[in-house]
Amino acid sequence: MPNDTPEILVQDKLGIARAATLLAAGKLVALPTETVYGLAADARSDAACARIFAAKARPRFNPLIVHLASLAQVEALALLPDPARALAAAFWPGPLTMVLPLRAGHGLSPLVTAGLDTVAVRLPAHPVMRAVLETFGAPIAAPSANPSGRISATTLGHVLSGLGGRIDAVLDGADCAVGIESTILAPAPGGTRLLREGGIAREDIVVITGPLITDTTPGAISAPGQMASHYAPVAPVFLNMPLTDRDAVSIGFGSGAAEFNLSPRGDLPEAAANLFRMLHAADAAALGRAIHVAPIPDMGLGRAINDRLHRAAAPVSRNSEHPGQA
Ligand code: TXA
Ligand code: MG
Numbered sequence: 001m002p003n004d005t006p007e008i009l010v011q012d013k014l015g016i017a018r019a020a021t022l023l024a025a026g027k028l029v030a031l032p033t034e035t036v037y038g039l040a041a042d043a044r045s046d047a048a049c050a051r052i053f054a055a056k057a058r059p060r061f062n063p064l065i066v067h068l069a070s071l072a073q074v075e076a077l078a079l080l081p082d083p084a085r086a087l088a089a090a091f092w093p094g095p096l097t098m099v100l101p102l103r104a105g106h107g108l109s110p111l112v113t114a115g116l117d118t119v120a121v122r123l124p125a126h127p128v129m130r131a132v133l134e135t136f137g138a139p140i141a142a143p144s145a146n147p148s149g150r151i152s153a154t155t156l157g158h159v160l161s162g163l164g165g166r167i168d169a170v171l172d173g174a175d176c177a178v179g180i181e182s183t184i185l186a187p188a189p190g191g192t193r194l195l196r197e198g199g200i201a202r203e204d205i206v207v208i209t210g211p212l213i214t215d216t217t218p219g220a221i222s223a224p225g226q227m228a229s230h231y232a233p234v235a236p237v238f239l240n241m242p243l244t245d246r247d248a249v250s251i252g253f254g255s256g257a258a259e260f261n262l263s264p265r266g267d268l269p270e271a272a273a274n275l276f277r278m279l280h281a282a283d284a285a286a287l288g289r290a291i292h293v294a295p296i297p298d299m300g301l302g303r304a305i306n307d308r309l310h311r312a313a314a315p316v317s318r319n320s321e322h323p324g325q326a
Helices: 013-024 046-056 071-077 084-091 127-136 156-166 202-209 268-286 302-313
Strands: 007-009 029-031 038-042 065-067 096-101 118-122 169-171 183-186 193-196 248-252 290-293
Touching: 007 013, 013 029, 013 038, 013 127, 013 169, 029 127, 029 156, 038 046, 038 065, 038 127, 046 156, 071 118, 084 096, 084 202, 156 169, 156 268, 183 202, 248 268, 268 290, 268 302
Parallel strands: 007 169, 029 169, 065 118, 096 183, 248 290
Antiparallel strands: 029 038, 096 118, 183 193
């Protein structure tokens, strides 16, 4: 059973070796990636993966991303239809997840894939995460390290406040530089589907894939975990606000006064890196007030930022229909 307070591991050789040892023993270890913190477990172990779902209160139908150290490891688990190889060459290691057909004899726990015949895989770029993957030498399942439906964690402090009593260890990796989860694509020769906006901008992806297939059906769930209300702070969130209401906590973008500013110089990668940290901070500062957010341009990483903000602002009552999300 997890301790009340998890072990805090330092990002040195000893800490990395300890994280790999704990994973091999079926434990839950929160690991830093360049996007957000992941809640990691041995992807081959039913018992370890079951503990991820329990710790997050995540519904079992929502599959997990498998993190790997090399393309050779990906090929042992999954097939790479065109244009998967070109996408891998362009964006791995990095904030891209690909949903690929499973290969027979993959060895993953069926909990990882939620019984689907595909698997979501990613080669992360964070040096600490890469070192753990190389030391562990096997696939690591890791959803974002937050309670299901709440704001993702980009600092060790977020992980401790969200999941502290429910995990075995956290590896300190400094803050997550990209700050927003990976882009999820399902590559196929007839056209690549965009399942989740994320850390790689569409503009950079289409150069390789051509036009993307996006799900424009209202209310449709493209990746199983993409429900309307998600990334939800406790305080109500209102978007595209002028930030003049003194009774609300303000999150700005670009010039103009605000309690928190995602990027005073109007830089979208900087805003993505700050998004979850400022949502956590604004939520803590709200004390019964609402959170008002300035408009964010819907281009580049702004699309992923707006996706997360729209989910943060969606009515929380939806959470009772879908009691937990990613
Ligand atoms: O940046 C990231 O992707 C972070 C870091 C930790 O790697 N991980 C992350 O995991 O965001 P999570 O579990 O919060 O989101 C994974 C999403 C979920 O919406 C899930 O439904 C979707 O990936 N997914 C996983 N396997 C899938 C599959 N086979 N087909 C379609 N969607 C899948
Ligand atoms: Mg998540």
